Amino acid sequence: MDASDALAPIRDRFVLDDDTAYLDGNSLGALPRAVPGRIADVIAREWGELRIRSWTESGWWTAPERIGDKIAPLIGAAPGRVVVGDSTSVNIFKAVVGGVRMAGKGCTEILVDATTFPTDGYIARSAARMTGLAVRPVEPARIADEVTERTALALVNHVDYRTGELNDLPAITHALHSAGALAVWDLCHSAGALPVGLDAHHVDLAVGCTYKYLNGGPGSPAYLYVRESLQERFESPLPGWNSHADPFAMDPGYTPADGIRRGRVGTPDILSLLALEAALEAWDGVSIEAVRAKSLALTDFFLECVNAYVPPGLVRSLTPHDHQRRGSQVSLACSPQLSAAFAQGAAPVAGQVMDELIRRGVVGDFRHPDVLRFGFTPLYTSFADAERAARVLGEVLGALPDVAPGAAGTGG
Amino acid sequence: MDASDALAPIRDRFVLDDDTAYLDGNSLGALPRAVPGRIADVIAREWGELRIRSWTESGWWTAPERIGDKIAPLIGAAPGRVVVGDSTSVNIFKAVVGGVRMAGKGCTEILVDATTFPTDGYIARSAARMTGLAVRPVEPARIADEVTERTALALVNHVDYRTGELNDLPAITHALHSAGALAVWDLCHSAGALPVGLDAHHVDLAVGCTYKYLNGGPGSPAYLYVRESLQERFESPLPGWNSHADPFAMDPGYTPADGIRRGRVGTPDILSLLALEAALEAWDGVSIEAVRAKSLALTDFFLECVNAYVPPGLVRSLTPHDHQRRGSQVSLACSPQLSAAFAQGAAPVAGQVMDELIRRGVVGDFRHPDVLRFGFTPLYTSFADAERAARVLGEVLGALPDVAPGAAGTGG
Incomplete structure (x- = not known):
């Protein structure tokens, strides 16, 4: 499969070692080879020699737009609709x-994805508090039924x-629009892994991080998308001088910039921005459709290998088998039977299993209470990585004394 | 003077060339020598090899506190009161x-320094709008007279x-406290140049950037200070998951962290944070009192040289001569006589003068409409730099045909 990929x-555009199957690119993308040399030059020449002149001469000032x-084509946006800077949380607040x-004057509520990454909910509640609205958590699949004429927007x-x-995304966005509400999408776990189609689906606002499938580096700046027809009405709660x-x-009165520059806040963080810019070179000549096709092939193959290698009943995929409903990771929930085999009290079973996988060179992560996560980054994950991860998981779980088929753990 | 400094x-802890007198460290500090090697290691080893493990093993997660x-002693704060991350503008919003x-329930207004850097005013207005208060601009020297029992805080x-x-700072903070208001200080142009004494003067909240006198690099992250006794009551408008x-x-309900970690928002920007950390090594063994003494000696000497070299009446210092009222820069306003000698229409005179200084190796900057700014960073600015800057300014201005003493320019 790798030979025909x-x-x-x-x-080869990334720094990877063959000792490790790195399946945590959905948390922190691997290092693109273009980054170290570029940042060495940014530091030594642009900062060290040109100093203040680099704000204009090295293009620092315009880096956010x-x-x-450069991110825009990966998420289906035309130029002038995406600006980079600040964290995802800060961009959620702006959006x-x-x-x-x-939104309409009579709106009284914001819908928030009930299974959201927590920061989205925390920030949405703060935004609601500060604008006099309420937050109502709704399962994404229920949004079409739950949206009302009092809904300002949904954050999903x-x-x-x-x-x-x-x-x-297309159906939920359409349902929101039909009720007169705006659609605000968090793309952290999709951008760079599958086509998003922001413009095509008339998404209103979107945010996303750049350190997962976009490989921008630890804590690299996030981005904000504002639909072109809404930019003139976009009023940022963080109207910084930029x-x-x-x-x-240096006008004491505030007049917002035209276009997406209105989404900027303070002085942009140049080292991190330019590391991200270099990281995006890894996408040269790569289509997001090809990435999606490989992503599905990788996750299909991994699930098949898990079925083949892992004794039945020990883990269960939380990730849908239906391609239409699957992102680019596979999450496996550990069974209660496993808990019995492992539990010594302190650490959650999934954490103990993942620690053992990492000791054996398979790097994923775990999430409370019982989830093993394996992320597949089509730019650098191989089918051999997927096979190895499933095989090592099978070895680790199969070697447990109490998990032979039919054995019932007693705890302790 | 340099020999006895x-x-x-x-x-020598900075990358500087002797061809340039760099007097723009109040805009972007020079490159500390410790930064390139440290960031090369952060990228190649911590990100490139350890990848996700670095969040714990390389101390990334705890970097903001x-x-x-490490900044705290430079601004007179004990440990646990300063957290780094986000831009100055975002931190002003939090503060x-x-x-x-x-503040008290009956408060209806925020006072803002009438001559503030614009972003402070823009962000304060947004914060006021979102909390139902009004903003009133006040000259800093008038705050003690203008503060009332309806004042929530002043941002100065x-x-x-x-x-x-x-x-x-001590007197204004005291006056605000006497009226029951909080004092919020912006330290962008003082931190690293002079003693601030946040704890000693009972300042409530403070923010500052790190790319001026702290030399953290272009757009390096800002910081937030919250007085210890207020931390438990601090409710951030940006309650991100960090x-x-x-x-x-991954709790859907928000419970704020204890202490200053409550001022964090999203995932911290590691490359920029760790560049700043390396930059702060330049302070090893340096006292802020020694820095202040040298800063005053440098600006005294520069003003003396300007008097000696520049034909009378062409520039006028906007910076107070009184040491108690002087920061670490000197701002010279260009006289109308100069405008007459220079003006060809487009560019402001101060901009044309500064361009010529830069061509001759003296780097300051200009601010509309007529201000030449020269910043003095005691860690690396020499008395020779100060003398050269004044001498070159005298040469540039003295060579203008229409500015001989007594000549009255006619414009055109």
């Missing part, structure tokens, strides 16, 4: 408050961080 | 909203970015 050569335009301010995760389930129409006029 | 050897504790939420710049004037008491519990 057209994306296989892209793996320029890099936004939710900005969305509420564009495109892919669920825990289960890897892909939510139906979002002013003429920042260097 | 005890801080002179510290200059750890680096906060102002957090401050309003701690410690040093004015334009004039270099140092505001009286500020949760147990972030990895």
Whole structure:
């Protein structure tokens, strides 16, 4: 399968060692080879020699929009609709408050994906508190039924961080629009792994991080998308000087910039931005459709290998088998039988299993209470990685004394 | 003067060339020598090899508090009161909203430094709008007279970015407290240049950037200070998952962390944070009192040289001569006579003068409409730099045909 994989050569654009099957790119993407040299030059020459001149001469000032335009094609956005900077949480605040301010006067609530990554819910509640609205958690599949004319917007995760389930962005966006509400999507776990189609599906606002499938580095800056027709009405709750129409006029009165620059806040974080820009070079000549095809092939193959290698009944996939509902990770829940075999009290079983996998060179992660997560980054994950991960998982679980088929653990 | 300067050897901790007198460290600090090697290791080993493990094994997760504790002694704060992350503008939003939420119920207004750097005013207005208060601009020197029992807080710049004037932090803080209001200080232009004494003067909240006198690099993350006795009451408007008491519990309900970690928001930006941490090594063994003494000696000497070299009447210092009221920069306003000699229409005179200084190796900057700014970073600025800057300024201005003493330019 690796021999016939057209994306296989892209793996050489990353720093990876063959001792490790790195399946945690959905948490922190691997290091792209273009980054170290680029950042060495940014530090030594652009900062060290040109110093202040680099704000203009090295293009620092315009980096947030320029890099936004490089992310745009990966999420189906035209140029001028994406700006990079600040954390995902800060961008969620901009998007939710900005969305509420564009919504109808009679709106009283925000819907939030009930299974959301927690920061989305925390920030949405803060945004609701500060704009006088209420938050109502709703399962993504129920949004079409639950949205009302009092709904300002819904904040939804495109892919669920825990289960890897892909939510139906076109249908949910359409349902929200039919009720007069805005659609705000969190793309953290989908951007760079599958086509998003923001413009095509008329998404209103979106945010996403860049350190997972976009490989921008630890804590690299997030991005904000604002639909073109809404940009003029977008009022940021964080109107920093970088979002002013003429920042260097040092005008005491605030006039927002035209276009997506309005989503900027303070002085952009240049080292991290330019590391991200170099990281995005790994996408040269790669289509997101090819990435999606490989992602599904990888997760299909991994699930098949898990079935083949892991004694039955010990783990159960939380990730849908239906391609239409699957992101680019596989989450396996540990069975109560496993808990019995493992439990010594302190650490959760899934944590103990993952620790053992990591000791054996298979790197995924775990999430409370019982979930093993394996992320598949089509730019660098091989089918051999997928086979190895399932095989080592089978070895670790199969070697447990109490988990032979039919054995019932007693705990202790 | 350089020969007897005890801080002179510290200059070797920075990458500087003798061709340039770099007097723009109040905008972007020079590159500390410790940074390139440290960041090369962070990228190649911590990210490239350890990848996800570095969040714990390389101390990434705790970097915001750890680096906060390294900035703390420079601004007179005990450990556990400073956290690093996000831009200055975002931190102003946290501080102002957090401050309003701690203020008395009957408060209706926020005072803002009338000559503030613009972002402070823009963000304060947004914070006021979102908390139902009004903003009233007040000259810093008038705050003691203008504060009332309806004032929630005042947001004041410690040093004015334009004039270099140092505001009286102890007296203004005391006056605010006497009226029951909180004091929120912006330390962008003072931290690293002079003693601040946050704890000693009972400042409530403070923010500052790290890319000026702290030399953290372009757009390096800012910091938030919250007085110890207020931390328990601090409610962030940006309660991202990093500020949760147990972030990895992925709890849908928000419980804020104890202490200053409550000021965190999203995933911290590791490359920029660790560049800043390396930059702060330049302070090893340096006292902020010694820095202040050298700063005043440098600016005194520069003003003396300007008097000696520049034909009279062409520039006028906006920076107070009184040491108690002077930060670590000198701002010179260009006279109308100069405008007459220079003006061809488009570019402001101060901009044209600064361009010519930069061509001759003297790097400061200009601010609209007529201000030449020269920043003095005691860690690396020499008295020779100060002398050269004044001399070159004298050469540039003295060579203008229309500016001989007594000549009256006619414009055109």
